[in-house]
Amino acid sequence: MKLSRLLVPTLKEDPADAEVISHKLMLRAGMIRKLTAGIYSYLPLGYRSLRKVEQIVREEMDAAGAQEVFLPVVQPSELWKESGRWDVYGKELLRFKDRHDRECCLGPTHEEVITDLVRREVRSYRDLPINLYQIQTKFRDEIRPRFGLMRGREFIMKDAYSFDATEEGAEESYRQMRVAYEKTFQRCGLEFRAVEADSGPIGGSFSHEFMVLADTGEDTIVSCDCCDYAANLEKAEIRNEPPSFPPSSSTPEKAHTPNVKTVDEVANFLKVSPATIIKTLILRSERGPVVVLLRGDHELNEVKVKNFLNLAEMEMADANLILEVTGGPLGFSGPIGIHNVPVIADHAILTIESAVVGANKADTHLVNVDPRNHFRVDNFGDFRAATEGDLCPRCPGTLRLSKGIEVGHIFKLGVKYSKAMNASFLDPEGKETLMIMGCYGIGVSRVLAAAIEQNHDDDGIIFPPPLAPFTVIITTLGAKSDAINDAAQKVYENLWSANIDTLWDDRNERPGVKFKDADLLGIPFRVTIGQKALAQGNVELRNRQSKETILVRPEDLVSTIVAQIDSWTAGQ
RNA sequence: CGGGGUGUAGCGCAGCCUGGUUAGCGCGCGUGCCUUGGGAGCACGAGGCCGCCGGUUCGAAUCCGGCCACCCCGACCA
Numbered sequence: 001m002k003l004s005r006l007l008v009p010t011l012k013e014d015p016a017d018a019e020v021i022s023h024k025l026m027l028r029a030g031m032i033r034k035l036t037a038g039i040y041s042y043l044p045l046g047y048r049s050l051r052k053v054e055q056i057v058r059e060e061m062d063a064a065g066a067q068e069v070f071l072p073v074v075q076p077s078e079l080w081k082e083s084g085r086w087d088v089y090g091k092e093l094l095r096f097k098d099r100h101d102r103e104c105c106l107g108p109t110h111e112e113v114i115t116d117l118v119r120r121e122v123r124s125y126r127d128l129p130i131n132l133y134q135i136q137t138k139f140r141d142e143i144r145p146r147f148g149l150m151r152g153r154e155f156i157m158k159d160a161y162s163f164d165a166t167e168e169g170a171e172e173s174y175r176q177m178r179v180a181y182e183k184t185f186q187r188c189g190l191e192f193r194a195v196e197a198d199s200g201p202i203g204g205s206f207s208h209e210f211m212v213l214a215d216t217g218e219d220t221i222v223s224c225d226c227c228d229y230a231a232n233l234e235k236a237e238i239r240n241e242p243p244s245f246p247p248s249s250s251t252p253e254k255a256h257t258p259n260v261k262t263v264d265e266v267a268n269f270l271k272v273s274p275a276t277i278i279k280t281l282i283l284r285s286e287r288g289p290v291v292v293l294l295r296g297d298h299e300l301n302e303v304k305v306k307n308f309l310n311l312a313e314m315e316m317a318d319a320n321l322i323l324e325v326t327g328g329p330l331g332f333s334g335p336i337g338i339h340n341v342p343v344i345a346d347h348a349i350l351t352i353e354s355a356v357v358g359a360n361k362a363d364t365h366l367v368n369v370d371p372r373n374h375f376r377v378d379n380f381g382d383f384r385a386a387t388e389g390d391l392c393p394r395c396p397g398t399l400r401l402s403k404g405i406e407v408g409h410i411f412k413l414g415v416k417y418s419k420a421m422n423a424s425f426l427d428p429e430g431k432e433t434l435m436i437m438g439c440y441g442i443g444v445s446r447v448l449a450a451a452i453e454q455n456h457d458d459d460g461i462i463f464p465p466p467l468a469p470f471t472v473i474i475t476t477l478g479a480k481s482d483a484i485n486d487a488a489q490k491v492y493e494n495l496w497s498a499n500i501d502t503l504w505d506d507r508n509e510r511p512g513v514k515f516k517d518a519d520l521l522g523i524p525f526r527v528t529i530g531q532k533a534l535a536q537g538n539v540e541l542r543n544r545q546s547k548e549t550i551l552v553r554p555e556d557l558v559s560t561i562v563a564q565i566d567s568w569t570a571g572q
Numbered sequence: 573c574g575g576g577g578u579g580u581a582g583c584g585c586a587g588c589c590u591g592g593u594u595a596g597c598g599c600g601c602g603u604g605c606c607u608u609g610g611g612a613g614c615a616c617g618a619g620g621c622c623g624c625c626g627g628u629u630c631g632a633a634u635c636c637g638g639c640c641a642c643c644c645c646g647a648c649c650a
């Protein structure tokens with residue numbers, strides 16, 4: 001491919017509406033262009049890289065025994081009503097009507113379609129297990145798309161669905177996918193971690209997310225500093241410390257706290273640590289108000305509360321509801337004197353010997369409160385977000401926080417969909433049995449963005465060789481020199497015949513322009529052909545990542561490049 | 573959906589507050605000369621419904637109202 005004929009509109013300046021580095025670089029490198037919010041066109045370079053990711057995913061899925069299919073984008077509402085998700089999926093599901101006024105949606109995921117397909121075609125345990133996957137454009141009408149390909153509304157995803165006859169089989173299918181995912185992301189050259197995750201509205205019994213480690217990630221990962229425990233912040237468990245002191249015999253006393261509302265204000269005003277304050281949160285749910293007690297220096301983890309109480313919806317109460325529940329104004333809520341409303345508390349409040357709480361009365365707090373004596377708690381549990389330094393739930397270690405980009409998510413679904421949609425088979429005894437399902441997603445377009453997020457420098461992208469749109473770029477200096485062009489032509493043909501994707505920058509540009517573009521595009525190897533080296537019968541080979549340049553005889557180029565790729569692979 | 577911001581040439585921006593010639597600058601683009609190892613230089617040139625609709629005014633990129641789009645923060649989210 002000659003660069004002079006390829007649509008690669010590079011930009012010198014950062015586009016104004018790009019925030020994160022991968023978005024900026026993909027725009028600057030001419031890989032993608034935005035059509036509208038959260039929807040992008042892939043230009044030749046971007047599409048080549050995307051196809052490389054797809055191909056790696058495809059090979060690993062095939063190797064794991066999954067079979068590729070291709071499912072419809074437009075789906076009828078009937079299936080979604082059958083699974084029960086038509087009413088719960090929310091506005092993220094783009095709905096519309098066709099000319100016959102039939103309700104349809106654009107597929108944000110394909111559990112319904114695949115379950116429908118399999119229940120029609122598979123009837124015997126002899127046909128199981130089966131694992132079907134596709135690489136497809138998904139549409140989710142995100143409230144706020146951002147960060148380019150990282151969170152688009154339209155995006156490319158690989159989704160696989162396994163169907164098993166037995167529980168053990170389902171766990172084996174899950175395990176195989178987990179291994180396939182490890183291999184896939186490793187081949188992509190990503191630094192990642194598999195973490196325990198909440199399974200969310202997709203449902204199911206357990207799940208893992210695959211997180212690419214990057215500071216710009218939208219998810220927070222909690223990991224142990226001495227064992228391999230790692231979890232999404234939403235899910236991360238915390239080992240709690242039992243109180244190390246006996247219950248006190250003190251009695252609560254009132255403290256006048258005029259207009260002092262937040263934990264920080266109370267701590268400053270009363271000259272106490274936030275860790276001795278009990279935060280009283282009033283929440284509104286579909287089953288009425290709930291009171292959650294947390295230590296002042298901790299944050300609520302809504303997912304934990306939702307899972308504990310089996311709630312679908314939860315939000316902070318407004319001032320009216322707070323008045324109704326506590327009898328006092330917002331900012332002065334406390335657990336003492338709350339009746340008829342469930343009260344749940346995080347374990348950590350038991351580590352407070354003498355606590356400060358709101359008095360449920362304007363401008364008043366209570367001090368000397370003993371969490372074990374002075375108020376009712378219906379349940380203690382783990383309701384807070386993990387923080388740096390918390391104790392690991394699995395070992396004596398402590399927990400660390402880091403940021404990650406979710407590129408894959410695997411779920412053990414169980415019979416959630418097979419039950420709702422009656423996907424069953426006959427077992428060896430001739431008994432009708434529900435299939436046990438799993439589903440496994442990879443954000444293919446997001447992998448590309450994550451790879452760039454993790455591999456770049458001030459000059460541009462540094463593609464891991466397996467994802468690079470081209471492996472080599474030939475930069476000729478002096479477009480009018482026959483000697484240089486002849487040498488380039490030979491090198492170009494040799495590389496292609498060795499199956500190395502090669503781009504030839506044959507433009508009549510000044511060297512600086514060509515070098516800058518080559519760096520920006522992030523092509524792993526640059527072969528520079530110019531007068532100087534050529535006079536000695538050499539070309540230059542520059543490694544984009546190491547920035548090392550060596551002189552190579554043209555006939556040795558292929559073997560040298562292959563060796564450098566091999567050493568890159570070995571380093572993974 | 574709530575809060576904030578921005579829409580002026582392909583891209584990045586100035587001009588707007590304080591209305592008044594032909595709306596500017598840098599990059600990019602075209603032609604020519606020149607140059608060729610890290611985004612050169614000179615000359616000439618093309619390219620604008622100043623987001624859209626309405627209003628105020630002798631006169632609107634500029635003031636007012638409405639709408640639309642995009643971006644940021646939040647809620648939300650396999």
